[in-house]
Amino acid sequence: MRNYKILWADDEIDLLKPHILFLNDKGYEVEPVNSGADALESLKEDDFDIVFLDENMPGISGLETLEQIKPLYPSLPVVMITKSEEEYIMEEAIGSQIADYLIKPINPNQILLSVKKILDNKRLVSQKTNMSYQQDFRNISMAFSENLDHNEWIEIYKKMVHWELKIDETEEKDMAEILNMQKEEANSEFSEFLIDNYEEWLNQPDIDRPLLSYQLMSREVFPLLKSDEKVFFFLIDNLRYDQWQLIEPMVSEYFHIENEVPFYSILPTTTAYARNAIFSGLMPDDMATRHKDIWVGEDKEEGKNLQEEEFLRRNMKRCGLEGKSMTYNKVIQKEQGKQVLNNINNLYKNDLNVVVYNFVDVLSHARTDLKMIRELAPDESAYRSLTQSWFMHSTLLEMLKILSEKDFKVVITTDHGTIRVNKPVKIVGDKNTNPNLRYKVGKNLNVDNPESVYIVRSPEDLRLPKPNVSSAYFFTKKDDFFAYPNNYNHYVNLYKDTFQHGGISMEEVIVPLIHLKPKK
Incomplete structure (x- = not known):
């Protein structure tokens, strides 16, 4: 423990000598002064780690001294000590961002606890x-x-x-x-x-199994609609459980966590499969055969997540909810979020309002493509911090604040997570093989180390469509990623340490589903 310096201002400082000697014995250096003015002079001349201020001093009071200290030394912790238990003094001190508040008479251990709590925390x-x-x-x-x-x-x-x-x-x-x-x-x-x-x-639907993507709406949302509840359903693409843990305290200011139901994303852990499965209520093979007009397979160039609203409408109809009103809103850019926020009064009349936020997914892809984002988020901690910062200033949080005053059921979830990849796996495939780094689907796929990959030669066994008769699916495990032999070193350097999804890991598969209840 380093030698901390304490500045203690009290007009009866001589009476506190036993306390000062006690702190000296514990290794703290204490400079005693008799007034607020003396405290301000001492701060000009020396550096201190913490200040103790008596509230009721002649001349400049403790609160007045505090008001002068904070603008000049905003990060310096100040402990207010007072005989008064009046509420307005506490509120004034707390409002001025004090580190602690002690009421006389104080004992040495009380002081030591405050110091340790602030300096040694x-x-x-x-x-x-x-x-x-x-x-x-x-x-x-x-x-x-x-x-x-x-x-x-x-x-x-x-x-x-x-x-x-x-x-x-x-x-x-x-x-x-x-x-x-x-x-x-x-x-x-x-x-x-x-x-x-x-x-x-x-x-084998009768065995014990987790909640899976395609069961989410029928198990967790549709029963609410059938009970005549009105529901706001927020899906934050690519939200991992650790990211949810960081934004949960902000949500908890306005909502009780009524129920938390982590579920398992289906494979591949991507939007085209996992999110479409959520809204359609079907596994990918059923989507491909029963909804040929809106399913977009791997062999097609068009966007794979453009039919989510229609998948959801057909799912509701199949489950006897065609009489329920529903809106679907996708937010990729800030302006789209503002539009949904400005229109929120018109959404109240609907039974189900779905809002999909793509920011976290965009962030993970930007981290791959943009050097600046990679520098802003060099590791897991910084990546989580960017998500936390986005949420703090997002239209999503603004909507949640508004909904906390209303009588709606609110559900927050995601479609899959993501993992920071590290180890390359060499793979060979034809020109029609999909570009995803965590899973591949195609003909004549081969890898240099088959043991490191989950190889599915019969896609129908995993309820996956087959673009061709000989199509197979290859999934990476842990933090591996696929790289082609051509320009191998270039692509390994480009994609190593980036956030990807589509494969098998706890981060991608085990994802949050949260039911919220307004506090008010």
């Missing part, structure tokens, strides 16, 4: 976090060797996200490398778990 939190993760590390690793079910994998992933966010808050991030290694091991085990069980989940 990060160090103590870091120590506690590192120690707690070390204790939990073995429990998590041992769980991998057990025969985990789909719910237990959700809990493992949530626990690892918890530690990732906690370690991210520590000063030195000492445990980050160990956690990353454990996450890699977890993703390796999770990939094998999914491969072992996924086909059965799709083809």
Whole structure:
């Protein structure tokens, strides 16, 4: 612990000598002064880590001194000490952004606690976090060797996200490398778990299985409509569970989390498959055969997510909800968000309002394409921070604030997550093979290391359409990505350390679904 310097201003400072000696013994250097004016002079002459201010001093009061300190030293923590318990003094002090508020008589341990809470908070939190993760590390690793079910994998992933966010808050991030290694091991085990069980989940509906993309509307949204509830359904494309955890505190200012239901995205974990499955209520093979007029396959150039509204309307009709009014709104640019926000009064009359936000997906692709974005988000922590900053200033948060005053059911979810890729896998395919880095579909596909890839020679087994008779699907696992032998080093350098989706990882597959209840 370094030697912190404390400035203590009190007109009865001599009576506080025992407290000062106590702090000296604990390793803190204290400079005592008798007035607010003296405190301001001391701050001009020396640097301090914290200031204690008595509120009721002759001449310049504690509050008046505080008002002069804050503009000059905005990051300097100030603790207000007072005999008064009057509420307006507390409010004035808190409004001036004090670090703590103590009421006399004070004892030495009370002062020490305040100092540690303010000055040693990060160090103590870091120590506690590192120690707690070390204790939990073995429990998590041992769980991998057990025969985990789909719910237990959700809990493992949530626990690892918890530690990732906690370690991210520590000063030195000492445990980050160990956690990353454990996450890699977890993703390796999770990939094998999914491969072992996924086909059965799709083809044996009576077995125990997780909530899957194509079941989301019929299980989580349509029952609300059938109960005559009005629903706002927000889908944030590409939103991972860790990103949700960062924006959840902002949402919780206005809503209670009524229910949190993480679900499993179908494969491939992309918009064309997972999001269309959500709105259509169908697996991709059924979309391709039952809705040939609106399904866009891999062999076509046009956009794969242009028919979501029509898929949803047909899904509602099939489920007996054709009498319910519905709007579908897609927000890619800020102006589109403003249009939806400005029109929100007209949306109240509808039974279901769907709003799709594409920002996070756009951000992940921009990080691949734009050097500036890659520099702004060089790692997972910065990538999460960009998502948090976007949400804080988004029209989505503005809409949620407005809806928190209304009697609507609000659901927030996503279609799939994303993972930062690291290890290239060489693949060979013909010119019609799709460009996605995490999965490939085509004829005559071959990889240099088949063990590292989930190879599906019979797409119908995974309820996937076959563009051609000999089409196969190849999925990457963990944090791998596909690269062609031609210009191999160039493409590896271009795409390594970028965020991609379409394959198999906890980050892509296990995604959040949240039911919100307004607090007011």
